[in-house]
Amino acid sequence: MSSPISDFVRTHFKHFNAASLVDAGDGYRKHLSEGGRMMVTLAGAMSTAELGRSFADMIRQEKVHIVSCTGANLEEDIMNLVAHSHYKRVPHYRDLTPTDERALLDAGLNRVTDTCIPEEEAFRKIQHHIVRLWKRAEDNGERYFPHEFMYQLLLDVEFQQEFDPAMDPQNSWMLSAARKNLPIVVPGWEDSTMGNIFASYVIKGELSAQTMKSGIEYMAWLAEWYQQEALRVHQEGVPSVGFFQIGGGIAGDFPICVVPMLYQDMELHDIPFWGYFCQISDSTTSFGSYSGAVPNEKITWGKLDETTPKFIVESDATIVAPLIFAMVLDW
Numbered sequence: 116m117s118s119p120i121s122d123f124v125r126t127h128f129k130h131f132n133a134a135s136l137v138d139a140g141d142g143y144r145k146h147l148s149e150g151g152r153m154m155v156t157l158a159g160a161m162s163t164a165e166l167g168r169s170f171a172d173m174i175r176q177e178k179v180h181i182v183s184c185t186g187a188n189l190e191e192d193i194m195n196l197v198a199h200s201h202y203k204r205v206p207h208y209r210d211l212t213p214t215d216e217r218a219l220l221d222a223g224l225n226r227v228t229d230t231c232i233p234e235e236e237a238f239r240k241i242q243h244h245i246v247r248l249w250k251r252a253e254d255n256g257e258r259y260f261p262h263e264f265m266y267q268l269l270l271d272v273e274f275q276q277e278f279d280p281a282m283d284p285q286n287s288w289m290l291s292a293a294r295k296n297l298p299i300v301v302p303g304w305e306d307s308t309m310g311n312i313f314a315s316y317v318i319k320g321e322l323s324a325q326t327m328k329s330g331i332e333y334m335a336w337l338a339e340w341y342q343q344e345a346l347r348v349h350q351e352g353v354p355s356v357g358f359f360q361i362g363g364g365i366a367g368d369f370p371i372c373v374v375p376m377l378y379q380d381m382e383l384h385d386i387p388f389w390g391y392f393c394q395i396s397d398s399t400t401s402f403g404s405y406s407g408a409v410p411n412e413k414i415t416w417g418k419l420d421e422t423t424p425k426f427i428v429e430s431d432a433t434i435v436a437p438l439i440f441a442m443v444l445d446w
Contacts, residue, residue: 120441132430139393139426140442143359146391146424147178147443150353152344153391154370157184158362158406160227162191164433166361167288169440174291178443180356181298181340183370186307189265189299192289194237199282201236205229242312244274249313253326260328260336261309262299269293298340300333302369330369337373341386348387357391361432363398363406375417388419393426395435 128137146153155173157166162184173179195202205211205219208229216226224231225238232238248267252259259267268274269290284290292299304310304327316322341356348355360367377386398407410425419425428435440446 118445120438120446124438124442132428132435135426135428136430136435136438137442139428140439142391142393142424142426143178143357143439143443146354146357150351151355151357151390152180153178153357153359154181154183155179155359156361156367156370157182157188158360158364158366159432160187160191161361161432161436162188162195162288163227163230163232165195165286166433166436167192167195167291168286169437169444170288171286171291172444173440174288174295174297176444178440179297179359181300182292183300183302183366185364185366186261186301186304186310188366189262189289189301189304190241190307190309191232192287193241193265193269194232196282196284196287196290197240197277197279198233198236199279201233201279203231203233205231238308238312240277241268241309244268244271244277245309246312246316249316249322249326253322258326258328260299260333261301261304264327265289266293266296300337300370302330302333303365304330334369334373334376337370338377338381341373341377342383345386348390349385355387355390358389358393360392360394360396361436363394363396363404363408367394367406371413371418372416378417388417388423391424392419393428393439395428395430395432395439397429397431 124137124140128134143153155170170179203224205226206229208226219226219231223234225234245264245268248264248271252264270293278284291297305314313322313327317324344356347353358371360371371389374386374388377383392410392413394410396406398404400407400409410419410427413419414421
């Protein structure tokens, strides 16, 4: 089987961050080959960067078993799915003046670096349908996590009519995840466009905050999931769950803490450390930065063991992540 991208990477990426990329990809493959599972965490604006073009296939081929992401990444993949042809790229974004930026706002274009998300075609189109699902759940006395509502949305026949013909659904990682009912945790979901919209309905008295399950409930669910994986590790002798972190922030810090919480706070001393760790980040190590913390620091917090395979690639995740995924997928 031809693997032109993987072959190129192995031939030319020999030193420094390039070599770290190859080592991390090989470590990921080894972890899976030995029966391990993998969590992938998404910070930043990876969905708007269209990571789904590679990440969706990772999900379909079961190279990732659980995701932690920000509310922005949860929704922005869906926004791209329904409004792709209405996005506007601004390659000269470094030259924009405040007046230029205001003109984008007035045109209903919200900028993420060089990419503008169209408010009416993306935000409002999703809002129209998701509010219907929120209210239906509340009327039925049901509660769901944020990602579960998004799964309902993506699998809703009426909403599927909104998919942009210019966007290949195969490139939506959220749609692939919904079809597999992939476990997702979304810490700090309130800090997202849909979170803000949900809050507005609560403030107006049209929805109850209880309809949306909380971050604490996400942690409790994750703790149960990890304990089940720990049992599998002990019974089958496979590696514990790996942790592939794209960026930093809450998407990474929230889920990685489930291990020390179970060990230290729940006093479950047979809980294994994370079995693989890789972080892609261009953040520097300084002033208590979580995003820039080196992997060894996590040993002191009871997250990783001294023997855990650890990798850090200090580069742009929009470049690095698709290349590592290509290695894992044998592209």
